[in-house]
Amino acid sequence: MxxxxxxxxxxxxxxxxxxxxxxxxxxxxxxxxxxxxxxxxxxxxxxxxxxxxxxxxxxxxxxxxxxxxxxxxxxxxxxxxxxxxxxxxxxxxxxxxxxxxxxxxxxxxxxxxxxxxxxxxxxxxxxxxxxxxxxxxxxxxxxxxxxxxxxxxxxxxxxxxxxxxxxxxAGAGQHTKMCNQIAIASNMMGVCEALIYAKKAGLDQSVVLKSIESGAAGSWSLSNLAPRIINGDFEPGFFIKHFIKDMGIAIQAADEMGIETHGLKLAKSLYDQLQEAGYGNKGTQALYHIYK
CATH class of the missing domain: 3.40.50.720 (NAD(P)-binding Rossmann-like Domain)
Known part of the structure; x- marks a missing residue:
């Protein structure tokens, strides 16, 4: 070809x-x-x-x-x-x-x-x-x-x-993306929980980020989306409504293969709450509002 x-x-x-x-x-x-x-x-x-x-x-x-x-x-x-x-x-x-x-x-x-x-x-x-x-x-x-x-x-x-x-x-690219979204789903919960914990403990969230983003907790979401959360920026790099769609596809595919995805299903339930509250067109980092 x-x-x-x-x-x-x-x-x-x-x-x-x-x-x-x-x-x-x-x-x-x-x-x-x-x-x-x-x-x-x-x-x-x-x-x-x-x-x-x-x-x-x-x-x-x-x-x-x-x-x-x-x-x-x-x-x-x-x-x-x-x-x-x-x-x-x-x-x-x-x-x-x-x-x-x-x-x-x-x-x-x-x-x-x-x-x-x-x-x-x-x-x-x-x-x-x-x-x-x-x-x-x-x-x-x-x-x-x-x-x-x-x-x-x-x-x-x-x-x-x-x-x-x-x-x-055919289909292997989409299956791989489902792996990506499954990993992100639980990770975003961790990012938001870590930031809210830092805030409640009286720490400077930005300074905490300097310590943890390059260690074992490091991730793309922590380095790229945590700063947006800290700055109050919840505009979409990726829409919540589209992430919910992706998680739904992943859950269906996982169920068909007999796989239990506890973190994925919990994350989707939280994002569903956000969409019902009118946050569907915000970025995935707006999950922070659930904890806030």
Whole structure:
């Protein structure tokens, strides 16, 4: 399979917190970007720097060599790929179809099977790293699909991230992302509990952070989200509503495999409370409000 060329036309569907920065990095890398988002105003900044707008995913798919999606929910992914006016039915043969949404492993397999009927190739490639990782092109990218498709598309991933790992066949990228979200779920509880403990003990939270973030307690969440909590910044690098969706997928998959996930289920119950209280559009660090 031929590798995608640097000057290729890439379609990008979903220009939110993560997607917007990813499009910018692809433009910087020399690709010609075509974009679609349900809310066109979210793409205005990208159109100003050369991206081409399309009114529908189908229209976009007919004009590009690859389509990357970064949307909200598995239902969105299924509609965009497999609907009557979806990208699978409208893409040219040999088009790369790359879903970077955190979605269902079983849906990734379903999309691959359907795309093969239309002579297109797919990868499921969810990411970790939040808004900062997207902005600085240092996302961790977890990839499932055929090895030769991954090899052909890897140069595009290199414009978006630094830790790019092929995990196996279709669905493997999504399963790996579930491992990531399971680890984060309990970790975020620990980060919030540690900070509230420090506060109640009369300590300076920022000074405590200096001592613990480089030791055995260290984590990405502690180093990147604890400072936001301390500064009262609960704006989203990653939405609570999307994290709840991810945890739901992970719980369902774990249940199907007969795995008990105590920490994951507790974390989801706390985030569910936050969403019910109106915090769904805040960042995951807003879990601190439960303890506060």
């Amino acid at each position: 031929n590798s995608i060329k640097q000057a290729a036309a890439i379609g990008f569907i979903g220009t939110g917190v993560m997607g917007k920065s990813m499009v910018k990095n692809l433009i910087k890398a020399g690709y010609k970007l075509h974009v679609y988002s349900r809310t066109k105003s979210k793409a205005d900044e990208l159109l100003e720097i050369g991206a081409v707008w399309h009114d529908t995913p189908a229209e976009l798919a007919r004009e590009v060599d690859a389509v990357i999606t970064m949307v909200g929910y598995p239902s969105d992914v299924e509609e965009i790929y497999l609907g009557e006016k979806g990208i699978v039915r409208n893409a040219k043969p040999q088009t790369f179809l790359i879903d970077m949404t955190t979605s269902s492993p079983s849906l990734a397999k379903k999309i691959e099977q359907k795309a093969k009927l239309y002579q297109c190739c797919t990868l499921d490639a969810p990411v970790s790293g939040g808004d900062v990782g997207a902005r600085e092109a240092r996302l961790s990218i977890m990839v499932g699909g055929e090895q030769d498709v991954f090899d052909a598309f890897k140069s595009v991933f290199e414009a978006l991230g630094r830790n790019i790992v092929y995990q196996g066949q």
